[in-house]
Amino acid sequence: MKKKAWGLIFFVILTLGSSVVISKNVEDTLIKSISIVSAIGIDSSNEGYEVTLQMINTAAKPDSAGEVPGSIIYQQSGRTISQAVKNILNRNPKKIFLDSAELIVIGEQTAREQGIHEILTLFLTESEISSSIRIMVTKDYPASKIIKTITPAEKVSSKRINDIVHSNELNLGSVASVYPVKVMNDLLINIKATALPYVTLSSDQDIGSSQENISSPEPEVLLILNGMAYFKKDKLAGYLTRDESKIFLGFTNNTKKATIETKCGAADDQGFFTVHIKKSKTSVKPVYKNGMVSFQVERKMKGELFESTCRQDDLPYLESRAEAVLKSEMVGLIAKSQEENNDFLGFLKEVYLRNPYKFEEINKKWKELYPEVPVEVEVDLEIEDIGDVNRIP
Structure with a gap:
């Protein structure tokens, strides 16, 4: 009985081994x-x-x-x-x-x-x-x-x-x-x-x-x-440059995470700080008034303070500095898009998604409208302090 069992085990091992060799070949x-x-x-x-x-x-x-x-x-x-x-x-x-x-x-x-x-x-x-x-x-x-x-x-x-x-x-x-x-x-x-x-x-x-x-x-x-x-x-x-691309991907909600490097003040010798953006959401809202269209853009972000060489490094100050820089860069990219009359930021798409009836009306004259369309931008950044190893209690 034991001989039969061992014989069966040997046969199974031989079969599996042969299958592996054949499959590999x-x-x-x-x-x-x-x-x-x-x-x-x-x-x-x-x-x-x-x-x-x-x-x-x-x-x-x-x-x-x-x-x-x-x-x-x-x-x-x-x-x-x-x-x-x-x-x-x-x-x-x-x-x-x-x-x-x-x-x-x-x-x-x-x-x-x-x-x-x-x-x-x-x-x-x-x-x-x-x-x-x-x-x-x-x-x-x-x-x-x-x-x-x-x-x-x-x-x-x-x-x-x-x-x-x-x-x-x-x-x-x-x-x-x-x-x-x-x-x-x-x-x-x-x-x-x-x-x-x-x-x-x-x-x-x-x-x-x-x-x-x-x-x-x-x-x-x-x-x-x-x-x-x-x-x-x-x-x-x-x-788009690297910085413009960051703004573009954040504007179109196509960024997973991002890193923002910003001056602490107007001059370089005042230092720099870095924020890792963990969450970002941009909303673009068309506004219709007196037969005209304008847009309200709001970008909300949360991030971590990663590094700072600023003399003044309290979080509210750093948040306001980063918000001002980001707003300026967003306004600059919008202006570039309008100067070239190339809506790569997708303003017309927001009209289409939110109000298809208005879209039919605006789409016909979008090339004439877009270079002069008013756009209002707001940025809200919340920075979480992760601590400073240089501060000794």
Whole structure:
């Protein structure tokens, strides 16, 4: 009886072991038979579009800093994006696996001159593209140069870019993740200009696309994500600075957390203080009077005092200083939007959401109205003191 039991146990162990080995072999064979795409770059070309695919190099260990590159780059042009991808297939015998792509990068020139509507239409109708893929534009460089950049810490630039976006969302608050569905909704509804994060490089040196870039403790070329780019219809219109991007994302309620650095007074020698914003809510209320429309904007925030070198550092004083600076920056961004007659802050959208009947009336003459629409801004900041380790009781 015991022999039969041991025989059964041995048979089960042998079967399970064989299954693991077979599954591992099947998985390895599958991985070797496909090209796993991590990022897609779209630029303009004489033919139409130039597509750059960043593919995971399965021969490289993800956590290794060895000489083997973490990605392989394929780049081809075509009259359409899909034709350019097919031209890549002619040079790569493996099946291209697009579902794994984490990032779409659109070159500045393409976004400015050709627009992004056609690009979005393709990626939203392509069943092999994940709906959770991030999308962004470049600043000063083509998408191909961004994707080819070899980065420290991560062997694949798309992974590095996504890590920077995630860290910025949780700490700085000047960048937010954007997905194709959100952008297409903005374009189709056409009541608010869309915005995308932008990526640039710290230097234009060619060393960025070689392993030499990460051979020293201080890489010559780094990826930088500092802010948001705004559009007019489907074409790139401009870039917001880091501070403007913080205000923009707070204004549109698209920030998770943010960090605000402010002077203690009018002069720099009076010191600075930093507040971590934990909660933020902006309300935009249209007001109708005598056939005219105006807006009341109120932003309420709660945050922690993180650091202060101010001589006068009582909380009411710091709150009033931060409120004044934030209000000034909000007014400045609104003025910029009105000067360019580009409602990327979404005032018309608030009319649409709150009063569709008024929207029909105002929408017809919004281009004439918007540059002169009165906007009243109020800021309310509550700072929680987390203590000062320098104060000895």
